[in-house]
Amino acid sequence: MNIADYKGVWVFAEQRDGQLQKVSLELLGEGRELADKLGVKLTALLLGSDIDDMAKELIAYGADKVIYADSPLLKHFTTDGYTKVICDLVNKEKPEAILVGATFIGRDLGPRIAARLSTGLTADCTGLDIDSETRHLQMTRPAFGGNLMATIECADNRPQMSTVRPGVFEKLPKDASRAGEIEKVDGNIAESDIRTKVIEVVKSVKDIVDIGEAKVIVAGGRGIGSKEGFEIVKELANVLDGTVAGSRAAIENGWLDKAYQVGQTGKTVRPNLYIACGISGAIQHLAGMQDSDYIIAINRDADAAIMKAADLGLVGDYKKIIPELIAQIKVMNNN
Secondary structure (H helix, E strand, O other), X not given: OOHHHOOOEEEEEOEEOOEEOHHHHHHHHHHHHHHHHHOOOEEEEEEEOOOHHHHHHHHHOOOOEEEEEEOHHHOOOOHHHHHHHHHHHHHHHOOOEEEEEOOHHHHHHHHHHHHHOOXXXXXXXXXXXXXXXXXXXXXXXXXXXXXXXXXXXXXXXXXXXXXXXXXXXXXXXXXXXXXXXXXEEOOOOOHHHOOOOOOOOOOOOOXXXXXXXXXXXXXXXXXXOOOOOHHHHHHHHHXXXXXXXXXXXXXXXXXXXXXXXXXXXXXXXXOOEEEEEOOOOOHHHHHHHOOXXXXXXXXXXOOOHHHHHOOEEXXXXXXXXXXXXXXXXXXXXXX
């Protein structure tokens, strides 16, 4: 393999039911920065059926070029179908880096593509950069149970591949005036290429809020002590027009739904305000919320790790502090 033959940064633009996923737009923002450092084009790769309108949106969010395969066989995600189309395009176009969102689809698709292309993949990255001397993609992710951060390079194979969790990067402002190249391909796919057939799509109906979009989050941890203890945490979130969330300990104890978990094994969030109640501040949790604009920690232990990450630390019993906060906020709201 001559790695000098590979040029360009690609972002897999994941869509579901005709809706672009937020993580794809976030990756375009980061991909734009990487492509500019390398002096190459940023290409969005889009697969689906009846997806013509989405190509222009990807240009508006930072892509120089959009390659999209439109076929009824690509309407629903299948590992076989998507892998074949993407690998065929990669072998033809030879991008040097491919970024994939670490969604349920991306975590299935990314490793399959990497294996078929005989290249490496760094999963669940929290940072991406370019080595100015070697032009290698530097991929940073938590390692050894989240106890340290490792920066990994794929020096000898191309393309360099990374999956990135939603919420890690920020999307660029939409610019409808941006011009770019749009290339439609047929995908060169047949029914025989797909070993599974989607008979029916059944969506579970849950009243779940996407904490990744929340501007205010009030999160509780092991220190809350019980599911009943979360009622006061939820009340604080409500008076702030925010969303409740939890650490891994809170979710594993069954106090909140898994969808509300913040941290390395949950979601990455970056709200304007993050209030951590009874959370010690393990690195696994900090990895999911440390980029919040303003962090308030409520904890009995003045030396807890969360205090070092917080802009404001309140030492004491959350059962006494939170009711007082709620009362003061209600007074302010009434005024």
